Amino acid sequence: MNNILKRHYGSSAKKITFMFLITTLFFNIFLNAKTFATELDVAPEITSEAAILIEEGSGRVLYEKNQDQIMYPASLTKVATAIYAIENGNLDDIVTVSENARNVDGTRVYLEAGEQVPLKKLIQGLLINSGNDAGVAIAEHLHGTVEAFAPHLNDYLKEIGLENTNFVNPHGLFDPNHTTTARDLALLTQYAMKNDTFREIFGTEELKWDGETWDTTLITHHKLLREQPYEGVTGGKNGYVQQSQQTLITTAKRGDLSVIAVVLKGPTQKVIYNDTRALLDYAFANFHMVSIPKGNEYKTKERIYVTKDIFAFPIAQNEEFKEKITSDGLLKIVNQNEEELLVYPTSGLDITEIQTEKEVKAAAVEEKDPLVTLNGFTLVSAITILGIILFLKLRMNRIRARRF
Incomplete structure (x- = not known):
């Protein structure tokens, strides 16, 4: 009997030990998985004073730090000059370089006074090699002087949605x-990237440069494009002056997330560069694209709204979304916590007014019989009634005539 009990309890102890080990193993895996997910969801620690990360297509803000704080942009300004020149100038124009452009301070592409350069080449020198002389030559070509150029540029920037630049x-x-904000620079870049010429130049890693006194190969100053390549980087611009310290814009794409x-x-x-890598890592680890299809219908009491195009936007891994039509x-x-993610304007929607029940019935009658007159009587009905009245009148006249 003792041997039987010993065998029984010994076997149970092994089972209990085995189950304990399996449970512990799964528990640890679960904890590690939860910890990993939590780490991915934590926003990056950014050392730079201001920063913003947006999805290029929708403009949804994925991360921000002091996005509306007034800052000095340094050479990030050249993104604005470049897209303005592309959209308002003729890229084939030949620009004559002035002495003023030749003598500007800072980074240059070593233009000479009197040198004649195509406008597109100046834009390339402006973005790829951060040529201040190219910037002045562009401004003078478009508006005569740097001072005259600035108001036109600012009006243009307001038109495309920059509010604090x-x-x-x-x-x-x-x-x-000379000021702007991180948000404005992101919106500026988002707008500029829709232009194929800008996108091409912004992502150029190197370019053969044959100048009047300077033959070389221009190499992008953005390290993540060339020296320290980061998977998916498509373009960028850096900047520095003492008062602004280091500044940087970067565009990147992996899969369908830009x-x-x-x-x-x-x-x-x-x-x-460490801050930028952290922002890009955060974006690609935590967000993916979803879309609302073209033709999606939303109905209120007064109107029907239908999407004209596909609306694509990013959501976080554990995020859900739903759509709402506002009173406007x-x-x-919005997400599952009713936090606003994006707002699409009415320009992206077809709108149909919903008719009242009375209007629907009236429209149905009109469609059935086009001879509709006031109070809903048809012309045929009016003629019939008039005929009956005349017939009765004639009848009464005959009766009266017989009596007399």
Whole structure:
């Protein structure tokens, strides 16, 4: 009997031990998985004073730090000058370089006074090699002087949606009134990237340059494009003046997710590139694209709204979304916590007014019999009634005549 009990309890103990080990193993895996997911969901620590990360197509903000703080952009200004020149100039125009452009301070492509250069080539020198002389030559070609150029540029920037930007020159050399924000720079880049010419130049890694006194190969100053390549980076621009410290714009794409990262006032180049990598890592690890199809219908009591095109936007891995039509007819996207993700304007929707029940019935009658007159009587009905009245009148006249 003792041997039987010993065998029984010994076997149970092994089973209990085995189950304990299996449970512990799964518990640890679960904890590690939860910890990993939590780490991915944590926003990055950014050292630079201001930063923003947006999805390029929708403009949804994925991360921000002091996005509306007034800052000095340095050479990030050249993104504005480039897209303005592309859209308002003739790329084949031949620009004659002035002495003023030749003598500008800072980074240059070593233009000579009197040198004649195509406008597109100046834009390439402006973005790829950050040529301040190219910026002045562009401004003078378009509007005569740098001073005359600035108001036109600012009006243009307001038209495309920048609310807190004031530029006084085409290159970004320091001026206390030459200011912008991280948000505005992200919106500027988002707009500019829709232009094929800008997108091509912005992503150019190197370009053969044959100048009057300077033959070389221009190499992009953006390290993530060439020196320290980051998977998916498609373009970028860096900047520096003492008052702005280090500044950087970066565009990147993996799969169908395209993002724009802006970092401002980093103390060193190492910091701005580390901050940018952290932002890009955060985007590609945590977000994916979803879409609302063309033809999606939303109905209110008064109207029917139908999407004209596909609306694509990013959501986080554990995020859900739903659509709402506002009282102003805007399509609002919110998450499961009712937090606003995006708002699409009515320009992206076809709108149909819903008729009242009375209007629907009236329309049905009109469609059935086009001879509708006031009070809903048809012309045929009116003639019939008139005929009956005349017939009765004649009948009464005959009766009266017989009596007399």
